[in-house]
Amino acid sequence: MKKLILFFVLIITVSFDSPQEDAYDVGEFFKFRIHYGIVNAGYATLEVKDATINNKKTFHIVGKGYTTGMSRFFFKVDDLYESYIDKETKNPYRFVRKIDEGGYTKNQEGFFNQSVNKVVVKDYKHKTEKTLYIPKNTQDILSTFYYLRNHPNIDKLKIGESVTIDMFFDDETTKFKLKFVGRENITTKFGVVPSMIFRPLVQSGRVFKEQESLTVWISDDDNKVPLRIKASLAVGSIKADIDAYKGLKKPFKTKQ
Numbered sequence: 001m002k003k004l005i006l007f008f009v010l011i012i013t014v015s016f017d018s019p020q021e022d023a024y025d026v027g028e029f030f031k032f033r034i035h036y037g038i039v040n041a042g043y044a045t046l047e048v049k050d051a052t053i054n055n056k057k058t059f060h061i062v063g064k065g066y067t068t069g070m071s072r073f074f075f076k077v078d079d080l081y082e083s084y085i086d087k088e089t090k091n092p093y094r095f096v097r098k099i100d101e102g103g104y105t106k107n108q109e110g111f112f113n114q115s116v117n118k119v120v121v122k123d124y125k126h127k128t129e130k131t132l133y134i135p136k137n138t139q140d141i142l143s144t145f146y147y148l149r150n151h152p153n154i155d156k157l158k159i160g161e162s163v164t165i166d167m168f169f170d171d172e173t174t175k176f177k178l179k180f181v182g183r184e185n186i187t188t189k190f191g192v193v194p195s196m197i198f199r200p201l202v203q204s205g206r207v208f209k210e211q212e213s214l215t216v217w218i219s220d221d222d223n224k225v226p227l228r229i230k231a232s233l234a235v236g237s238i239k240a241d242i243d244a245y246k247g248l249k250k251p252f253k254t255k256q
Contacts, residue, residue, distance in 0.1 A: 021150075023249065024223075024248075025249045028048040028246075030046045030226070042071055045063065047061070053084050061083045079099040092112050092139060094109065095143070108122065114136070114137070138167070139167050158180070160179065164177045178199065183220060191254035193253070216229050219253070221253045223250050227242050
């Protein structure tokens, strides 16, 4: 269950084409119940707040992940991810990463200068600072989800097609690639919801069983809500289901 919130954020990320009106707004909140096998392992939350950075209006995204009950006794997880996203460009200004996973800790901040394609990463645990080059419009791990929710032209994606985005994580930029699988009506706590299905392509061997071990269901509406996630790990499996939500910009549609 190590890096629980990292898995969660990675596998809810989807990508589309033409930008349009924001799919989210300040006040949006999601909560997800996470199971490791048959065990209720913990929860993850995503929340959109308001903030001003260097006189620029931004969305302040806060993502948290934590274990509960017996899972916490065996493996304590307290993860915090934050991102400050320019409301106009949809690119991140700053990210925060504070994690504690069974004693493994990180405490970092990153400061983007998109105009010169650089990011300054401050590591408070190791008391280091480094400047790294990034491609244009690079996202951090949390801003990726919100950046791509604003590209809902799903009609241009055919089954089997893949999409990519530049994402900065762990001092490097990677090409995060996803494949569109199809559509399905799934049963959730809130009713039956039409959904789109994606499979992110991940590195196999270390944690996941194979390259396409992850599957994510996203609501097939203007909100692009992450509904369900399944991941086959090297040992066991993780499943996450939406447990609560509020502040959606558009009505949440369910089938009657």
